[in-house]
Amino acid sequence: MKDKPFRLVSVRLLDAQTKEPIFKRRMWLGVWGQRAEELTLEEVYWAYRQRFDIEHFLKLPFTSCHFQ
Numbered sequence: 026m027k028d029k030p031f032r033l034v035s036v037r038l039l040d041a042q043t044k045e046p047i048f049k050r051r052m053w054l055g056v057w058g059q060r061a062e063e064l065t066l067e068e069v070y071w072a073y074r075q076r077f078d079i080e081h082f083l084k085l086p087f088t089s090c091h092f093q
Contacts, residue, residue: 031055031056031061032055032061032062032069033053033055034053034055034066034069034070035052035053036051036052037051037052052073
């Protein structure tokens with residue numbers, strides 16, 4: 026894997042008012058690819074959020090029909 030460099034990003038969401046963490050544990054994201062260095066930390070987080078929402082949206086019909 027030495028020939029496959031990546032960035033490891035730690036994400037911790039904070040409450041806007043209290044500045045306290047919303048979740049106990051941090052989320053760790055790995056970023057691979059030729060243009061990974063061009064992404065800001067915020068872009069990495071929002072790309073993950075968008076993918077997360079899509080995957081859960083697509084998974085719902087399969088789980089409700091008992092497909093695996």
